[in-house]
Amino acid sequence: MTYEVEIGALRAAAAAARAAGDQVATIHPGDVLRAAGGAIPHSGSAAAISEVAGVLERRVTDWVGAARQYAGTLEGNAAQYAHDDRLAAAAFASPPNTAPSLPVRPAGARTKGPLVVAQAPTSVPAAPSKYLRLGPVPE
Amino acid sequence: MTAISRGVAALAAALTLALTGCGGTPVTNPSNGNATPAASSASPGGSGGVLEQRRRSAQARADYLALLTEVRAALSAVTPGLRWRTTEPVIDSETGCKTPFDRVPGASIALADSGGAYGGIPDADWARAWSAVKEVAAKHGFGDEHVLLDRPGDHQMSVYDAEGAELSVGTGVNTVATIYGACHLA
């Protein structure tokens, strides 16, 4: 019994991870942010921007590294199974994983965090609900 | 005046106001405990009846604009140098009516303007110009004359129609002609 399909799938997953890594490697949000500070000189934000820019750059770099490492590991696993049938049989013989490896995407995911809504002091107070004391009107 | 007599005088004045019917229409809808809430103070049957007899506002607007066109022509005939600012008269705006029609639904007044003309009508020609205006205005029912100003370099006169609309014409450095319309239903 050959496990060409499964080994192929591993190699495809590795390729996808490499492609993602390469794509993310092209973005430089830190550099972009750093340039923005020039619009608002002497502000507190301008001072913070440099630090935040560095952090973002590092997170991008770290992620790219992790993606490439993941790809490398999968490629290594694939090579092993291609070379050694016994290992492949051990890896693919058990019943399929019931737990999916990717979390299920819920439909219509809610956005996280509260939307910022300003509570404004206004010159026109809201209309008082002064009719409650009369009780509900039959509709 | 003491505070008390001032208050009494004020109440007396309030009664005077009621008798002379000043300002806006008095509210006829008492919110006291005994009466049923009255109908809104607009009484289409009463003041609306007068309006029912008149032409409708679309016709009135058209009539005013036509009259102003003739007025422009009459004035230009006397003083050809007048340079009208617009190609034709326009309706400047429309508003609600004044008492006693101010609460009649769908009733309005149109303010029509000739556009105004650069240039004045010389004193020597004014009487002739005003006569010509009165002549065209008479054909549209405007006859009751009122002179506001009549002195060298400064003339401002009006004629009124039976509905109370005013055709106002004047000259000085520049020349103006405007109709302050009467109340009409839509």
Added chain:
Amino acid sequence: MPLTWGDILQWHPAALDSAEAALRAARNACTDRAGDLDGMATPKGWSGDAADNASVSLRRLTGELRDLVAQVSAAYTAVRDAADGVRGVESAVRTALDHAHAGEFAIDADGTVRDLRPQMCLSNTHDWLLIQQERQDRLGECALRVEAALRKAADVDADLGAVLAKILAGTIKGGDGSLGAAAASGEAMGRHSVLPPPGHGSPAENAAWWASLSADEREEVIGAHPEWIGNRDGVEFAARDRANRLLLDRRRAHVDERWAILERFCHDENGRFIYGNYLQVKAEYEDLKEERESIATLGAILARPGAHALLGLDFTTERTQAIVANGDVDHADHVAVFTPGLTSTVAGMGGYDSDMAALKLRTEGELFRRGEQGTVATVTWLGYQAPQWSTIFTSNSVASSGAAEAGGASLANFYRGINAARPTDPDLTALGHSYGSTTTGYALQQAGVDVDRAIFFGSPGLGTSSLDTLAIRSGAAYYAEAKWDGVGDLAAFGADPTGMKGMQHLQTGAATTPDGRAWEGIIGHLDYLKDGSTSQYSMAQVVGGHPDSAVHGKNVGLTDPISAQDWYPEWLK
């Protein structure tokens, strides 16, 4: 270190605009490759240690990518909103500089405003004090604008800083869903809220706040928070009009809905009125009735052709209050504000609005006739609780000055708002009839109203016995009273204006036509604004800035005080 004026003079949005575009592109570069995430999944049926490790790595990878996408999205919206906020700062800086330039002030780097104009000397003490006060007010307004620019800048800085801090702390997370959802979530966390107006702000403070909003922010306020500005003196009138029209529509929908419910409740299946049911809901029923009539009148005014604007609207007060204009109050050369009196209601204000439309046209015609091009706007201001017949025995009675005093304070703010909202002050005339003239009198006793002329007609008193208490130049107060106008002779609120020292008088009496026919002038407390009348003509001259062309003269009758008679010596007044 707090920001200084000198600091924010260097603020410009360009770098933020570029950053916004680049950050959005960077974010999209990640979300466009969402398919890669799916492709990274390992095959089903793979088990063992290697499979487990890969699973853990993948979960971490996808989670971190979602977080990264959210953070870059937050940075994008934060930078975008900061750019817009900086546009607001620029606007605030620009208007402060314009104000300073127009007023002959200088703004130092630390934000101090200095008066560059040399001191004036005037022989008339009252006028000199008035000018000093006006100068001081103007300097204060300039300083307020500097403050508003700094407040806005601080707000932009704080909002952007807050998002940056969250990115740094790692509290912006991408959730468990798709990359698209992570992006949306991040964007939401990066958004800035619009800086709300100052609580209980003066007209000058409100104007300064409005000037510190960018064009987009103003649109957002008009659309999402119309109640912030509908009645806010100092905000430009075009915006107030748009906000109030929105509020009018909303109120109409609410009122119609409730009215339908109450009407059903108060009528049986045959359509007969059920009085007992009515009594149960009487308070709301009557309020809704008043509101419906007010809304109908206002709606009709706004729907007709011409330049009509709704500059104020308040349903929260006992009786509805509203302010209606003809013309463009933001730009007209001459503005007249008319305050009506007893029995004035919004439902019945159509007649006054009609008078004001005619006055606008008449004034523009008179200006053009004399060779000028001035534009005019007229306002009917019913922003107070005008006494009604039903309130005659309450504290809101025409017999007491309470409503006039309270109304006067609001009216004073409206006048101030006209000057604060405009880059160039208009020529401003106050008109007051009957109890509205008392209200106007009280308003003019407040400082900083900057009214050029005032015309009172049919007045029971101005709330004072001396014109010196009014913040108006000597000789700039005019009174028109028809013969036998009993209200005008009441002297219920201070002296009878007819006899006040320094008051100018406008003729309201009869005139004759060339052929000798007499023209009935104004008699009694009737219409001083009758089309073609002498008093209307005179008002047009005063409003147009040519009071000398008005027809002067007293119309003294038996009910006027002795001091008003022509032969009464000035020095005794």
